[in-house]
Amino acid sequence: MSKLIQCVPNYSEGxxxxxxxxxxxxxxxxxxxxxxxxxxxxxxNRAVVTIIGEPHDIRKSAYxxxxxxxxxxxxxxxxGGHPRVGAVDxxxxxxxxxxxxxxxxxxxxDLGKDIADxxxxxxxxxxxxxxxxxxxxxxDIRKGGFEALKKNGLVGDRKPDLGPPTxxxxxxxxxxxxxxxxxxxxxxxxxxxxxxAKSIAAKIRSIRGSGEALxxxxxxxxxxxxxxTAQVSTNITLxxxxxxxxxxxxxxxxxxxxxxxxLESELIGAIRVDALIDSAQSSMKLPGLSKNxxxx
Amino acid sequence: MSKLIQCVPNYSEGxxxxxxxxxxxxxxxxxxxxxxxxxxxxxxNRAVVTIIGEPHDIRKSAYxxxxxxxxxxxxxxxxGGHPRVGAVDxxxxxxxxxxxxxxxxxxxxDLGKDIADxxxxxxxxxxxxxxxxxxxxxxDIRKGGFEALKKNGLVGDRKPDLGPPTxxxxxxxxxxxxxxxxxxxxxxxxxxxxxxAKSIAAKIRSIRGSGEALxxxxxxxxxxxxxxTAQVSTNITLxxxxxxxxxxxxxxxxxxxxxxxxLESELIGAIRVDALIDSAQSSMKLPGLSKNxxxx
Numbered sequence: 143m144s145k146l147i148q149c150v151p152n153y154s155e156g157x158x159x160x161x162x163x164x165x166x167x168x169x170x171x172x173x174x175x176x177x178x179x180x181x182x183x184x185x186x187n188r189a190v191v192t193i194i195g196e197p198h199d200i201r202k203s204a205y206x207x208x209x210x211x212x213x214x215x216x217x218x219x220x221x222g223g224h225p226r227v228g229a230v231d232x233x234x235x236x237x238x239x240x241x242x243x244x245x246x247x248x249x250x251x252d253l254g255k256d257i258a259d260x261x262x263x264x265x266x267x268x269x270x271x272x273x274x275x276x277x278x279x280x281x282d283i284r285k286g287g288f289e290a291l292k293k294n295g296l297v298g299d300r301k302p303d304l305g306p307p308t309x310x311x312x313x314x315x316x317x318x319x320x321x322x323x324x325x326x327x328x329x330x331x332x333x334x335x336x337x338x339a340k341s342i343a344a345k346i347r348s349i350r351g352s353g354e355a356l357x358x359x360x361x362x363x364x365x366x367x368x369x370x371t372a373q374v375s376t377n378i379t380l381x382x383x384x385x386x387x388x389x390x391x392x393x394x395x396x397x398x399x400x401x402x403x404x405l406e407s408e409l410i411g412a413i414r415v416d417a418l419i420d421s422a423q424s425s426m427k428l429p430g431l432s433k434n435x436x437x438x
Numbered sequence: 439m440s441k442l443i444q445c446v447p448n449y450s451e452g453x454x455x456x457x458x459x460x461x462x463x464x465x466x467x468x469x470x471x472x473x474x475x476x477x478x479x480x481x482x483n484r485a486v487v488t489i490i491g492e493p494h495d496i497r498k499s500a501y502x503x504x505x506x507x508x509x510x511x512x513x514x515x516x517x518g519g520h521p522r523v524g525a526v527d528x529x530x531x532x533x534x535x536x537x538x539x540x541x542x543x544x545x546x547x548d549l550g551k552d553i554a555d556x557x558x559x560x561x562x563x564x565x566x567x568x569x570x571x572x573x574x575x576x577x578d579i580r581k582g583g584f585e586a587l588k589k590n591g592l593v594g595d596r597k598p599d600l601g602p603p604t605x606x607x608x609x610x611x612x613x614x615x616x617x618x619x620x621x622x623x624x625x626x627x628x629x630x631x632x633x634x635a636k637s638i639a640a641k642i643r644s645i646r647g648s649g650e651a652l653x654x655x656x657x658x659x660x661x662x663x664x665x666x667t668a669q670v671s672t673n674i675t676l677x678x679x680x681x682x683x684x685x686x687x688x689x690x691x692x693x694x695x696x697x698x699x700x701l702e703s704e705l706i707g708a709i710r711v712d713a714l715i716d717s718a719q720s721s722m723k724l725p726g727l728s729k730n731x732x733x734x
Contacts, residue, residue, distance in 0.1 A: 409731075418718055421714075
């Protein structure tokens with residue numbers, strides 16, 4: 143069994159298909175790592191690519207994708223519903239098989255050095271790769287986005303971990319790190335009233351630590367312009383504690399209390415089969431479904 | 439890739455653990471086929487074993503399990519909530535990999551001959567292995583159970599396909615056949631009022647072919663004596679058309695209309711990962727989750 147790691151880079155381009163395809167192409171032709179999924183969203187104006195491979199292959203492919211994004215994306219011309227600081231905005235690594243978190247951290251630091259040295263893009267390390275606890279949370283690093291970094295400079299608590307002391311003029315900065323599995327899960331509401339989505343996202347954030355909490359769930363409200371729809375966009379960072387269905391059911395319940403239905407949900411990237419088992423158990427009051435009973 | 443077939447024999451014993459373990463043990467020691475799951479239910483008084491292996495191994499192991507069941511189970515002393523005609527009641531085969539339905543049918547006929555010749559148990563072939571359309575439906579063959587066969591004899595439309603012209607005095611008869619994947623899925627209601635479970639099961643059966651139908655779902659009501667609970671016990675025979683969650687949601691909606699909650703659900707045996715994907719899509723209005731996005 144070879145070592146396997148997952149890398150899910152997010153790029154700030156969700157409208158020009160040729161740009162996203164050029165990024166995916168550079169990833170696939172740079173190593174033996176494989177792109178198992180990619181998706182682009184016109185409203186988030188963002189693409190998410192799921193790459194799986196051995197660590198040395200992932201390092202080459204993630205670098206190649208970053209290089210293409212830096213060349214082809216100009217954040218000064220970018221607008222969309224999702225927070226971002228860079229053309230290649232965030233590059234997370236997750237151990238899959240025979241890889242420790244320590245190795246994933248080393249890989250993230252190596253890739254950060256590659257990007258800082260060769261692409262002149264300042265690098266922030268987050269999550270498990272963060273140098274200090276202030277850097278562990280992506281939302282803190284990304285606060286104000288590219289525009290704030292451009293306006294205020296990379297000073298004080300915005301000093302990057304690696305790379306030049308100023309943002310790249312078109313590609314901004316990049317956030318890199320190792321983390322556990324995460325599920326990117328969005329629920330689209332049957333309304334264009336953003337106050338409903340904002341209130342639900344705020345509720346998910348505020349109940350953290352309380353009895354009814356959705357443990358480890360991050361949530362923001364995003365307006366989907368092309369569909370004129372309000373979205374609750376979430377990251378489930380503790381998927382063994384909170385299932386996709388738990389999030390879905392919470393959002394649906396809150397929305398209905400405001401007289402709004404759920405239109406549909408969206409899963410970005412890949413998930414483990416455990417995530418499906420957890421959702422099945424939660425949605426159907428189904429106890430005790432062990433993985434060995436799920437045949438591929 | 440070797441040929442793989444699944445066999446899910448059902449035995450009429452759900453109370454004496456030593457008997458079920460003897461059956462499982464004989465299955466596991468007779469060939470290289472593997473038992474991936476087994477469960478026993480005290481109220482159904484029934485055990486379900488999931489075996490996976492190559493066809494020639496499955497033939498040996500399924501025979502060994504049948505032999506042990508015939509030796510250790512006396513249907514004259516058996517009572518339980520589930521219909522049955524035999525100690526080893528039904529032996530279905532489902533192609534998994536590199537096996538055609540035709541091969542599964544041949545295997546079922548071979549096993550039927552083994553059992554008829556060596557164990558003196560009359561054999562009925564059902565589903566894809568049935569000789570006539572009157573034999574394809576398990577419920578028709580099993581109508582009246584062991585007691586009816588014992589009382590009325592194996593005459594007329596009850597003439598077996600193979601084996602002796604009378605039932606085995608203690609082991610009854612056996613139903614064997616090849617079929618597509620099936621999900622055995624039960625929903626337990628928070629009531630002991632069997633009229634609720636019976637009305638829901640009848641509704642599932644009666645809406646077949648209508649617009650709101652749960653396509654390919656068979657349902658019966660079973661009283662769970664040990665838990666004093668009413669159960670809707672279903673087989674989903676077209677899992678690509680109807681998901682577990684579709685069945686769950688239907689039962690929950692019907693029960694609630696009668697003022698009754700769902701206590702929990704139960705999945706018997708193994709399922710394919712597709713079944714989890716289908717349920718996730720249905721429970722969360724989640725379109726387009728392809729299998730290559732599910733990592734093991």
